[in-house]
Every structure is written in C-alpha cells, then in structure tokens.
Amino acid sequence: PxxxxxxxxxxxxxxxxxxxxxxKYVMALMNGARLGIAAQSVGVSELAYREALAYARDRKQFGKAIIEFPAVYEMLSVMKAKLDASRSLLYACARYVDIYKIYDDLAKDRSLTPEERKESKYYSRLADALTPLAKGMGSEYCNQNAYDCIQIHGGSGFMKDYACERLYRDARITSIYEGTTQLQVVAAIRHVTTGTYLNLINEYNSEEIKPELQSLKDRLVAMTERYAKAVEAVTAVDDSAYGDFMARRLVEMAGVIVMSYLLLLDANRNENFKRSAEIYTNLAEAEVCKHADFIANFKPAEVEIYKVN
Ligand SMILES: Cc1cc2nc3c(=O)[nH]c(=O)nc-3n(C[C@H](O)[C@H](O)[C@H](O)COP(=O)(O)OP(=O)(O)OC[C@H]3O[C@@H](n4cnc5c(N)ncnc54)[C@H](O)[C@@H]3O)c2cc1C
Structure with a gap:
C-alpha cells in the first residue's frame, strides 16, 4: 500500500x-533515486530477456523451436540490444556520478585546485544530463522488453505460470515513480538546448575506433547531423507549447545517439558487443529518421489540433 x-x-x-x-539537496536526492530506478530497469530488462530466450529455445511449434522463426529471433535480438544499450548508458552515467562525488568528498578536506573544480563541474553536468536519459529511456525499454517477453510466451505469458507475468507488473512502475518519463524529458530538455548532449556525442565521436567499425560510426555521424538540424529547427521557433510538444522527440533522438555511441565504444573494446551495436544502430537510425521527419513536416500551429479540453 x-x-x-x-x-x-x-x-x-x-x-x-x-x-x-x-x-542542491532535492535535486541530488532525485538524481540518486533516478539512477537507482535506471538500474532496476536494467535488472528487469535482463530477466525479461533471459526468460524470453529460455522459453523461445524450449517451445516447439510447426515442428521447430520458435526461436528459429525470424519474427521471434528479431524480437529477442532487439530486446538484447535495448538491454545492452540501457546498461551501457547506466554505467556511463554512474561513472560520471562517481567522479564528481569523489571531488565533493575531497572538497570536504581541502579546497580543490581550479582544474579539479572545472573537472568536477564538468562531470556533475554530465551526470545531470545522463540521469534523466538513463531513467527515462531505460525504464521505457524495460517496459518494452517485459511486453515482448510476454509476447514470446504467447498465451502462457498472460497466465501466472511463468515469471514474465510478474515481470510485466514490476516493469510498469519504473517509468512512473521517481518522476514519470514525461518529467525525465522536462529534466533532460535543457541539455538538448544548451548542447550538453551534442558536445558529449562529439567527444565520443573523437575516439579512435577499429576500421571494421568505421561504417557504423559514419551512420552515427549522419544521425547526429539530423539531430542537430532538428534541434535548430525547434529552438528557432519562439513558442513554448511547440517546444514542449517536440521535447520528447528531441530527447529521444539524443538518447538513442548517445546509446549507439556507447555501444560502438563497447564493441571497440570487446567484440561481444558488436552484434548489439549493429542491431541497436539500426533501431536508433529508424528512430532518428522518424522524429526528424515528424519535426520537418510539422507546422507549429498544428499543435492546436492536438489540444483536448
Ligand atoms: C508503488 C509506488 C511507490 C512510490 N513511492 C514513493 C516514495 O517512496 N516517496 C514518494 O515521495 N513518492 C512515492 N511515489 C510517488 C511517485 O513518485 C509519483 O506517483 C510519481 O512521481 C508521479 O507523480 P503523480 O502520481 O503525482 O503523477 P502526476 O504528476 O499527477 O502525473 C500524471 C500524468 O501527468 C503527466 N505530467 C505531470 N506533470 C507533467 C509535466 N510538467 N509535463 C508533462 N507531463 C506531466 C505525468 O507524466 C503523468 O502521465 C510512489 C508511487 C508508487 C505508485
């Protein structure tokens, strides 16, 4: 209760x-709790994937295991890609939090040097920018993975016989408490308009990668250009209702590009991530195109037709 x-x-x-x-205090408390829910979301996503994978290997229909049907293995691979993407984002965010908190602790004993102060501020800003992304997008992916987990179980998924039924209920709260997804967008949008995400993406882009990953990186560069253009188009319009209306699209574009880069860098370090990096980039590219097209084809006055009294 x-x-x-x-x-x-x-x-x-x-x-x-x-x-x-x-x-200071409430924002620190909220960001700490939001990072916790982002981690909870990754945990639920992981179990949803494992349960779905085990069931798909076991269940036979039309003479073969259902994991052999493209419709089923696509669902599983996309679940894994979303899971790996949200985990990479969670870890990146947690690293930034750790760094600025170390400086906070150091500052209790002695005054920080100007470079330390600068670095602390830099990581604190990144933590502030990635926390609503990790919570907002991680919890939405967790919900989607729990949904697909039930789908892969078919009718059995709807019953209480399998863990996925409980997982679906566990997942549903993650995009609500500690601030709904819409409120994560409210927290994240200033990092779209002030360029925090774009600067971070450009930093990720400046890292050296192996030649076999170059074509993936080229696609991320093209996605980033579409994102930057969409941000410019929305911010050029002086209309707060229109800006709020488009905010989630812009935040999601930033989120999928950041996660694509993190997976690319993971794949650069360890080839076990290559598959998820490729699958996630396919997904991210489609998301960026969808949002960019919507923004390009939409006139600000059209917000009126969405208003409900
Ligand atoms: C199981 C559970 C445990 C909880 N535990 C705690 C706890 O320990 N401590 C605690 O303090 N709270 C707790 N909560 C409360 C929880 O944090 C809130 O329910 C949650 O933050 C959403 O707020 P709300 O319910 O007031 O929804 P509302 O703010 O009324 O939101 C309703 C809808 O309006 C949208 N909305 C609201 N404002 C905006 C806006 N500015 N822009 C766009 N959309 C908006 C929301 O996204 C949502 O879709 C708990 C809730 C549950 C269900």
Missing part, C-alpha cells in the same frame, strides 16, 4: 543549510 503522509505540528529540525533545499 502506498499513501501520502501529512505531518501536523510535528517537531522539526532543519537539516543542512537554508536556500540549498530545492536546487
């Missing part, structure tokens, strides 16, 4: 300093 708590005339002691409540 979940309920609201109300305190009346309760004795209270001020924790921390005045004026830092919302900006």
């Amino acid at each position: 979940t309920c609201e708590l109300t305190y009346k005339n309760a004795k209270a002691v001020l924790c921390g300093s005045r004026r830092l409540g919302l900006i």
